[in-house]
Amino acid sequence: MANRLDAVFSAMSDPTRRAVIERLVADGPAPVSALHAPHDMALPTFLRHLKVLEASGLVRSEKTGRVRVVHLEAAPLAEVEDWLTRQRRMWEGRLDRLEALVRKMGEEP
Amino acid sequence: MANRLDAVFSAMSDPTRRAVIERLVADGPAPVSALHAPHDMALPTFLRHLKVLEASGLVRSEKTGRVRVVHLEAAPLAEVEDWLTRQRRMWEGRLDRLEALVRKMGEEP
Numbered sequence: 001m002a003n004r005l006d007a008v009f010s011a012m013s014d015p016t017r018r019a020v021i022e023r024l025v026a027d028g029p030a031p032v033s034a035l036h037a038p039h040d041m042a043l044p045t046f047l048r049h050l051k052v053l054e055a056s057g058l059v060r061s062e063k064t065g066r067v068r069v070v071h072l073e074a075a076p077l078a079e080v081e082d083w084l085t086r087q088r089r090m091w092e093g094r095l096d097r098l099e100a101l102v103r104k105m106g107e108e109p
Numbered sequence: 110m111a112n113r114l115d116a117v118f119s120a121m122s123d124p125t126r127r128a129v130i131e132r133l134v135a136d137g138p139a140p141v142s143a144l145h146a147p148h149d150m151a152l153p154t155f156l157r158h159l160k161v162l163e164a165s166g167l168v169r170s171e172k173t174g175r176v177r178v179v180h181l182e183a184a185p186l187a188e189v190e191d192w193l194t195r196q197r198r199m200w201e202g203r204l205d206r207l208e209a210l211v212r213k214m215g216e217e218p
Contacts, residue, residue, distance in 0.1 A: 006124065010118070025200045028203060083127075084193060087186060090135055091181070
């Protein structure tokens with residue numbers, strides 16, 4: 001699973017790729033041309049970003065006739081969110097324990 | 110904020126760096142030597158990982174006498190979690206609307 005988290009975090013470290021994810025999340029599957037349209041970059045550059053997303057498992061694409069349609073895969077996003085949520089809970093738990101300790105020390109006679 | 114998300118996602122795309130974050134989250138601030146101990150890599154290599162974490166804002170370090178102590182900064186982790194949670198909520202909202210639409214279509218006479 002380490003390699004998957006590596007690839008997903010790495011894929012999300014670029015603003016173009018995050019914008020593609022945001023678009024797919026908001027509007028559902030979309031053709032490559034529609035995803036490329038709002039980005040001021042050459043198509044081959046944009047296709048390289050799509051390849052990184054696809055290699056990480058965050059998206060998959062299917063050819064329907066002459067159009068390639070890109071779909072989001074929710075599972076890798078959920079894995080990354082789970083990892084972060086685990087860290088936050090552990091962090092909050094540690095702060096709570098520290099606070100309790102400090103309070104207890106204040107109550108000691 | 111785009112650059113900060115870029116740097117934080119990129120910093121988290123490596124298993125050694127995630128292990129350092131997990132350790133700081135679980136046990137609180139720690140000296141560089143203690144953070145390095147469980148990793149089977151040369152100290153200079155490990156220090157490069159720490160530098161990436163520090164540049165992203167995920168950790169800061171302070172020299173206390175001859176010991177450099179590393180602290181986690183919770184804010185960047187929270188920002189990344191927020192971005193992911195926004196995506197998941199939007200995704201679930203879209204699925205709910207699709208489901209409602211499908212149900213409504215089934216009810217049509």
